[in-house]
Amino acid sequence: MTHVDGPDRPDGILQRGLYFEEFEVGARYLHRPGRTATEADNVLFSSLTMNTQALHLDAAYAASQPFGQRLMNSMWTLATMVGASVAQLTQGTLVAQLGLSDIAFPAPLFHGDTIYTETEVLEKRRSASRPGQGIVTMRHTGRNQHGDVVATATRVALMWCAPDAALPAPVATPAPVSAP
Secondary structure (H helix, E strand, C coil): CEEEEECCEEEEEECCCCCHHHCCCCCEEEEEEEEECCHHHHHHHHHHCCCCCHHHHCHHHHHCCCCCCCCCCHHHHHHHHHHHHHHHHHCCCEEEEEEEEEEECCCCCCCCCEEEEEEEEEEEEECCCCCCEEEEEEEEEEECCCCCEEEEEEEEEEEECCHHHCCCCCCCCCCCCCCC
8 A cells, every 4th residue: 555645636545456565476365245147137248249158148059058058258257256356456557468368267157156266476576677566476266255256367467566676676786806
């Protein structure tokens, strides 16, 4: 958290994510509250993203399939899982998302289920090409209200370093030696 004051803002605390230095490898974050998936979420997301998969939109068809009901769009599940981490980890401190990998949906998410997300920090390193920035790798896990894992993903993010740590430490230059 950062204290903010100035002519346009009252003295207060500004909520933000973590700077690169504040991430600890092995730390696990539980993001709360959870998010209950609704039919409206599924229909709107599927429609906005032009995903006309009947398993998301057609109740009669989905009833005849192995899960017996419509499935939440897996991309909604992924986006919601990553989004749940933003306020706690990357709000205002993210430069860019570099990639997502190892994405899996081991169990279905249905309308009415609630997804709870946790994030584990896997590794971090300073950027070799971008002073004042670092790369953090995290694993997101989404579970339903019964504790079943419904989604996992590994995320790589380019993060800002803390303002006072943004520049690398200066390298001492030896004083020139005068010829005798």
